[in-house]
Amino acid sequence: MENAIVSFQNVSKRYQLKDAVQHLSFDLPAGTVVGFIGPNGSGKTTTLKLMTGLLRPNSGQVLFQNNRVQRMMAEHIAYLSDTGAVYGFYTVRQMVNYYAGIYRDFDRDKAAAMLEFMQLDGTQPVRTLSKGNEGRLKIVLAVSRRAPLLVMDEPLSGLDPLVRGSILTGLISFIDLDFQTVVLSTHEVHEVEPLLDMAVLLDHGELRAMDYTDHIRETLGGGILEWMKQTLV
């Protein structure tokens, strides 16, 4: 693919004796929003970690902008993990400052606008945030980076519908697809579908299907959930 920002070439990753992902090959086009979906244990988190350089493949290669991914890529890839990433002893504003200190591409103006949009109080200690507001803060921290690749592992998991809605609206409002590509994994397939250009379906560590969401609807006459069910039968 000519405009691929991420390219997996026959990538496999094993933990001890267990295969996490096997023979993954795909290209992700720049300037799109891509959703990784699949049952629990299908290899979504492993795939995203390989993409960001947090894990190294046992075989095959992962390319980011035509270069082999390494740990150093963190400078160009914003990653939101499904666990951790914020410190309870900071206030919200200190947490933002901490990120601004680490990442050169951190946009303080954007962070301020996003905090306001998410109705987060800068003076509140992180440890006293509700789960929903912690989820919102993590989105603010990841999306405020002007990184060409934004990778989010389950940004909606365990959050109530109102918080999920505000996170999705926040994403649409603050990402810039002119120079950014967004990759996220989710179980909230129906809710996230209007945001996706493309869906990638994993199962048992293998790539089962990938397609543009418009094309899925055109050819199948059904949404991603239907596509997932039909493919995994």
Add this chain to the structure above:
Amino acid sequence: MAGDFIPTQPIYLQLVQRICKQIVRGDLSAGEKLPSQRDMAIQVGVNPNTVQRVYTELERITVAETRRGQGTFVTRDEDRLLRLREELMGSYVAAFLGDMREMGFTLEEILRSFKECETLGLSHE
């Protein structure tokens, strides 16, 4: 977010139809500026790329035009807007007739039912 989309049709097409309906209803008038791609994306809860596709499609069917650096506008061509009105009616009537035929109703029955509705005043609901 107002993301009420049916899963059986591409989202961009549903948005094209939604905007065409707004034009026919008069909620959007000839020559009116459409929201920027980002604002539209936020309003309807979709990916900005999808809105780009919507505006490209509206241009292709000559219902809207994009002026460089200014944005996308509903066409001022009144003839085109009249035709849009007819096209919209045609597509809804065709879909309706398709459904009715599938259930086995004849055209006579359908017309009779139309007239009954008309006399009962239901058509103005």
